[in-house]
Amino acid sequence: MALSLRRAVPVLADGFEALAVARALTLNDAALQASGLLAIRVPRSSGGADVSVRILTKVLLTLATADPALAQRYRAHTLTVESLRACGGPFEDVLAGRWPADHPPTRPGPLAPLLNAAIDLGIAKRMLTEATRTWSEHVPWLPAPVPERLSELTADLRIAEALLDTAAATIDLGRPAAAISTAISRAHASITNTTIKLGLPS
Structure with a gap:
């Protein structure tokens, strides 16, 4: 309800x-x-x-x-x-502040996969933050490549976020459907690659 x-x-x-x-x-x-x-x-x-x-x-x-x-x-x-x-x-x-989410959208268009990618990226960022906190609080004496690996993953997430932003912009700009689909696919691939590196299910 x-x-x-x-x-x-x-x-x-x-x-x-x-x-x-x-x-x-x-x-x-x-x-x-x-x-x-x-x-x-x-x-x-x-x-x-x-x-x-x-x-x-x-x-x-x-x-x-x-x-x-x-x-x-x-x-x-x-x-x-x-x-x-x-x-x-x-x-x-x-x-009025109601949640109509129990009524399925009839025309989600390209927004659905874009928002799915945003959630996946958010989960990946959350996991990396937790991993970084764990390392800094409990095992900061570990030698490289642990901190280097965390830095690499942080850079990967920034690239994925930039690709996600570009994909969103293609929708705002009213680009052709093929261009929107390609941009979203690139963002999703980058996010998936990073989640695999983090050990998350893709």
Whole structure:
């Protein structure tokens, strides 16, 4: 059943505010509902922030790095909002803070694989952070190549994040479907390669 708030959620001003809110968010469903992040892809003409796909992807990546399960639920919600965008609304439920994620999106388009990649990258970043913390706190005396390996993986993740950002930009710019698919595939391949190095299932 869809959850709801009695009052409307705040409408965030722009992508900068959306990213700031995502970074400071208390990681639970109620906080996400009240944050305004549920409505960031609602068009401005309908009362939303209408942020770019690039910003949406960064928000999801931020959530996935902190809490992959919450990010998965946010992804499902976002794809439903995209379906509403495709047919012109209505957006009243979204602006009221409801989660329509139990209604499967009918036209996810290229956004679905892009957001999947963002979550995978967030999980990889989380795992690398934990590995780095473990090494620095418990076994800092280990010789190279341990720290060198961590540095290499950090660089790999930065490359993957740049490719993900490029893929999101192709959607914002309205590139042809083939170009979007290629960009997403490159990002996904880079993320998969890095997760394998981290020992995560691909």
